[in-house]
Amino acid sequence: MSLDTTFSALADPTRRAILARLAQGETTVQELAEPFAMSLPAVSRHLKVLEHAGLIARSREAQWRPCRIEPGALKDVDDWLALYRRFFDECFDRLDLYLKKLQPKGPKAKQRKKESKHGRRG
Amino acid sequence: MSLDTTFSALADPTRRAILARLAQGETTVQELAEPFAMSLPAVSRHLKVLEHAGLIARSREAQWRPCRIEPGALKDVDDWLALYRRFFDECFDRLDLYLKKLQPKGPKAKQRKKESKHGRRG
Secondary structure, three states: OOHHHHHHHHOOHHHHHHHHHHOOOOEOHHHHHHHHOOOHHHHHHHHHHHHHOOOEEEOOOOOOOOEEEOHHHHHHHHHHHHOOHHHHOHHHHHHHHHHHHHOOOHHHHHHHHHHOOOOOOO | OOHHHHHHHHOOHHHHHHHHHHOOOOEOHHHHHHHHOOOHHHHHHHHHHHHHOOOEEEOOOOOOOOEEEOHHHHHHHHHHHHOOHHHHOHHHHHHHHHHHHHOOOHHHHHHHHHHOOOOOOO
16 A cells, blocks of 8 residues: 555544554454444444555454454554654664764864864774 | 644655655755656645644745754654554564563463463563
């Protein structure tokens, strides 16, 4: 599935709430509908969007057709997000700073090395 | 910003391509428009959606108003995704299995302990 479809499916609070419920374990449409004060057809429509986006799967074997989370599309979101992790991950930032300290390169680094007497460990 | 707005903004390939370009460094609307064969007003509309979702910020100081990535909204997506990481993160799964092995609890665990003679280390 494309990220367009995945992000679009995730842009709805009810669908995210359905995923949150399914994170606790697989369940039926009936059970999913209960906390939302929503008709079964309305819940079914949301499930279809989630299923189309590859975010959930519904068993075709059992008559009660339980729904469960499918990890593939969420993994795709995580892989996409990895490109931007350095912008928000403080740990990554600190690691980055630390690595830069360890391996100074180029004229600026040489200048910095002159200014402070902290040598490189590389 | 809400996750609704963030996910909705991310559901467009051009907007994700703009973010990918901005991940390389801040730039102007003119420079952003070049690779997309798109009019400046069209790019501006996409930038407004991204700005409204808190995914980018545009400087109000410089006349050329450079755009840059804002980490907050992406961090919110990452925090949301953390609830589902165990479904797709193999490392997490392996760690989870390992921790379960180390600290068995309840009647099932006791039974498992009886069946195999691997004791707990806790």
